[in-house]
Amino acid sequence: MLNQIRLLRRLQEARKALQCLDAILMKPKLFLSALWLLIACLLAGLVCGTALPLSAAEKIRLGEIDPLSGHLAKPGLEIHQGILYAVEEANARGGVAGRPVELLNRDDQSKPDVAVNQAQDLIFREKIIGLVGGYVDSLVGPISQQAARHRVPYVASASLQQAITSNKNPFFFRVSSLEGITQPLSHFLARTLKTRRVALVYAATPGASEFADNVQAQLRQLGGEVVLRDKFRPGWPDFSVFLLKLPPAQVETLISGGFYADNLILARQMRERPLGLKAFIAPWGVAYQSFIDEVGPGSEGLFGACAWNPGITQPGTEKASQAFVAGFRKKFGKEPNTTTMHGYTSARALLAAIEQVLQGGGQLTGEAVSQALARLDLQLPMERLAFDAHGDPRYYQQVIVQIQKQRLVVVYPPERATGQVDFSLARR
Helix, strand or coil: CHHHHHHHHHHHHHHHHHHHHHHHHCCHHHHHHHHHHHHHHHHHHHHHHHCCCHHHCCCEEEEEEECCCCCCHHHHHHHHHHHHHHHHHHHHCCCECCECEEEEEEECCCCHHHHHHHHHHHHHHCCCCEEEEEECHHHHHHHHHHHHHHCCCEEEEECCCCHHHHCCCCCEEECCCCHHHHHHHHHHHHHHCCCCEEEEEEECCHHHHHHHHHHHHHHHHCCCEEEEEEEECCCCCCCHHHHHCCCCCCCCEEEEECCHHHHHHHHHHHCCCCCCCCEEEECCCCCCHHHHHHHHHHHCCCEEEECCECCECCCCCHHHHHHHHHHHHHHHCCCCCHHHHHHHHHHHHHHHHHHHHHHCCCCCCHHHHHHHHHHCCEECCCCEECECCCCCECCCCCEEEEEECCEEEEEECHHHCCCCCCHHHHCC
């Protein structure tokens, strides 16, 4: 009965439409006016469909959480600038699939509990489609848990702790990996420096602790030995007592798992007395022009590691890297660095996944974007970016650099080297 009533209503509506059409056809002027109105509407629709202003299109809202204050503010700001540049670059090209991107950034104050609160605010109040950013795993880990719980994709800019990806989280991805640092570092120590007795000092953070464990295990396999190992609280102001332990232990090489500020202190305090070291190497904090400028001549011969720097890029991406450096310099008035590039890379990944979903005609849901991230395979200046089943990058690999004449020279691996190790500068 209900279906019969609906059918009767549709027949009545069709009869009225035919009557209107008949009236228009009987009056030529009215017919022409209706025809021109139809053409104008079609043209207006065509123009709007191809040149809709970005401000009028539905925005893609992304959330960013970084330490913009507190003891991790320096790298947090650098990551933020890389993410911001990637978003503005996308908007300058017309947005993502014709839609503007809005970046909502939050400061976690270098505190895990604040990071959780900011993630919840972005997810529940701001209704963001994805999360990006993060520095050190004590901050990234809690955010990744929120991403999993609320089914929001999260691409971390700087994360290493293996425990975060040991249990599969389909909404968590990161652009860096611990193995991409410890593997080249350990082989450089064993094959190039030929060091056997090593000291390890590292920050008491999850990622830095795993870094120390991995380096120690890999060195043991390569014939080396960690004879002295110590950890410190982030922001520790004085390493002089630890440095006094090195000569009695006959340490050849000191490895630091500290961050930028920690390595500034170490570099300055090592100048105060001879330690008999072959080398000092720190993956985090040395491969920066700002570090060279602050330490001055005392930075000569120190070793660091990086995945990217101006002039140090993946083969075949030189033009893209140069364009990034020029554009970043114009916007911020300074040179980008390896931390900046980690932020940029993570944002590029999230934007590319969103674009894939939209171009495929899909809905922007957390599940759809996460599935697109899992399928990504991008060639970017820092790395070829593709994720494994746990969200770790498949191809992330850092290079070892030495500061020579106030410049970063790649000395390992051999296929990417731009110079040779200067052993006379390396001694401390």
